[in-house]
Amino acid sequence: MPPASPRRPVRVTIDGREVSVEEGSTLLQATREAGVDTPTLCFLETLKPVNACRICVVEVEGSRTLVPACSRKAEDGMVVRTNTERVRLSRRMILEFLASSVDISTSPAIQTYIERYGARPDRFGPPQPPSNTRDAARPGIHEPADGACAATVSQPAKIDNELYVRDYSKCILCYKCVEACGADAQNTFAIAVAGRGFDARISTEYSVPLPDSACVYCGNCIGVCPTGALMFVSEYNMRQSGTWDESRQTSTDTICPYCGVGCTLTLRVQEDRIVKVDSPTGNGVTHGNLCIKGRFGWQFVQIREKHKVVPT
Numbered sequence: 001m002p003p004a005s006p007r008r009p010v011r012v013t014i015d016g017r018e019v020s021v022e023e024g025s026t027l028l029q030a031t032r033e034a035g036v037d038t039p040t041l042c043f044l045e046t047l048k049p050v051n052a053c054r055i056c057v058v059e060v061e062g063s064r065t066l067v068p069a070c071s072r073k074a075e076d077g078m079v080v081r082t083n084t085e086r087v088r089l090s091r092r093m094i095l096e097f098l099a100s101s102v103d104i105s106t107s108p109a110i111q112t113y114i115e116r117y118g119a120r121p122d123r124f125g126p127p128q129p130p131s132n133t134r135d136a137a138r139p140g141i142h143e144p145a146d147g148a149c150a151a152t153v154s155q156p157a158k159i160d161n162e163l164y165v166r167d168y169s170k171c172i173l174c175y176k177c178v179e180a181c182g183a184d185a186q187n188t189f190a191i192a193v194a195g196r197g198f199d200a201r202i203s204t205e206y207s208v209p210l211p212d213s214a215c216v217y218c219g220n221c222i223g224v225c226p227t228g229a230l231m232f233v234s235e236y237n238m239r240q241s242g243t244w245d246e247s248r249q250t251s252t253d254t255i256c257p258y259c260g261v262g263c264t265l266t267l268r269v270q271e272d273r274i275v276k277v278d279s280p281t282g283n284g285v286t287h288g289n290l291c292i293k294g295r296f297g298w299q300f301v302q303i304r305e306k307h308k309v310v311p312t
Helices: 027-033 085-101 108-117 176-181 220-224 233-241 292-296
Strands: 009-014 017-022 057-060 079-081 164-166 191-194 201-204 230-232 249-255 264-270 273-278
Touching (some): 009 027, 027 057, 027 079, 085 108, 164 233, 176 191, 176 220, 220 230, 230 233, 273 292
Antiparallel strands (some): 009 017, 164 230, 249 264, 264 273
16 A cells, blocks of 8 residues: 555644644644643544534634534634633533433543533432432343433433443433444444434334343443443442442553453452453554453452362
8 A cells, every 4th residue: 555645734723822733633633732621521532423412512713603623624724712601601501411311420521521610400400319329120120111211311220131231321322332332343233322302312223132132242332431321230239339439449451361362451450359341442452442251251360269289
């Protein structure tokens, strides 16, 4: 293949500061180049932007509406403002709507943004109760069904397998899990967005239970979920019992032992026990993706039975 031709530089003014980025870069990349911390929820570098959450919107001179920084391409001579009152109001309203309708107790990013923008979700009603105050739907019980209206977000968590829990009362419809399960990573297409408007929700095909779907349990949807709507069973059980404590956890990178691909695993360890496994998105081998063995096949490490050795 011939070498790619170099891209011409594009000059953009961000909050009064001129920065230069490569042609084809987004405004989000330009703002980061300028040192501006632009909030994102539905965006991930390894996934195609879907413009779902709209919290990254910025003001572009000459544009009638605010534009999503995660997908809008930078153009030469653009003048962008990221912290105007119009931008702050839009972000504040989005956060208030989200936090007043879903459980954000396991979403530290949203909580941080709420504090940053002075959002008051209580203006739109009482907050959703944390999941540990709601009864979980046990295996074999699927109420409310996957087809339940997304407007009624307070619902039991779905526990229909031994690996991960789906708690859609925390789902903000960022579509990250759909993209990770689809063409951007796994190409399994076990989940998708079903319904329209207030009835939009993440669902398996024909709303079947997860074990009956096309899911291969790679867990890549868990790795990209920003709110904890998808969670390891191990983490979920520890949170329910009140023993989950991230301040006492350590992270260690290692290489998956199951095959020769060489995927990087990040082991989350608490009290000398692995409690969950993920992979760094910046890794050139995995890009944050794993298979079922890499993400869930670590229990053998914790088998510590001592076998008595009989001398011969």
